[in-house]
């Protein structure tokens with residue numbers, strides 16, 4: 336008979352729809368008592384330690400909350416011998432917290448994030464099922480060294496690529512271009528892909544003014560004139576296609592580049608990888624040659640977090656560029 340060892344898992348509740356309930360008017364809001372705390376999890380050989388670290392809708396989550404989560408997880412693994420951690424979180428900004436933790440905590444023990452699209456007392460609520468799935472993934476030995484994982488609706492996604500794609504559907508979390516890392520079946524956890532390693536930086540702060548600006552047809556770039564360059568720490572531009580800008584918008588970025596403000600480019604396309612392809616005016620080749628950094632496989636909200644982490648780690652332009660481009 337094989338002996339199964341007891342796994343000690345830390346469950347951190349942060350709020351979101353998974354912790355909310357619907358009232359008689361159909362309005363969904365947070366509760367004083369988090370219904371997930373009393374949820375029955377039908378799994379053997381686990382010791383669950385549950386903490387209500389926050390009780391916030393995820394649009395209220397800031398980078399300071401992410402830093403608190405990071406510190407709590409590092410302590411849990413280094414000093415309290417936890418074998419893994421599960422975080423419940425609102426879905427609106429779940430991908431950002433997941434990526435922040437992925438970039439700041441060294442890989443090793445599983446960290447799994449989950450949430451719900453239907454609150455705790457709604458018909459067809461997905462909260463407890465997703466929590467159970469996340470715990471199953473966290474206790475699975477194959478989940479080690481994969482970075483932060485996002486588990487909802489029987490799918491396992493990597494923090495770097497996953498994104499919320501639908502306002503209400505329970506299959507909202509998708510990984511464009513690559514597809515999920517793995518799946519949960521009734522009895523198994525199956526991984527199909529291995530996410531590639533990337534550099535982690537254990538920052539103590541996450542400060543900085545880094546807006547995101549989206550490109551569009553006919554963009555003249557006047558928006559860049561409205562930015563107070565002296566207060567700006569960096570900029571993320573959601574460019575067109577493979578990574579191109581209308582010529583007038585590109586012109587307006589030149590003064591920022593000459594002041595050594597880091598500018599990071601991502602594509603506004605849902606699928607694919609941003610790279611310098613075109614040599615016409617405003618094309619990706621010219622943008623890269625002028626010093627704009629390409630963040631090839633992340634969306635703008637994740638590129639922004641990565642840039643803030645790089646800046647707070649004290650990276651100067653050349654090392655910031657290699658951090659952002661890998």
Ligand SMILES: NC(=O)C[C@H](N)C(=O)O
Nearest residue numbers: 351352392393425426427
């Ligand atoms: N499904 C959800 O959790 C959405 C909610 N607005 C939140 O992110 O807190």
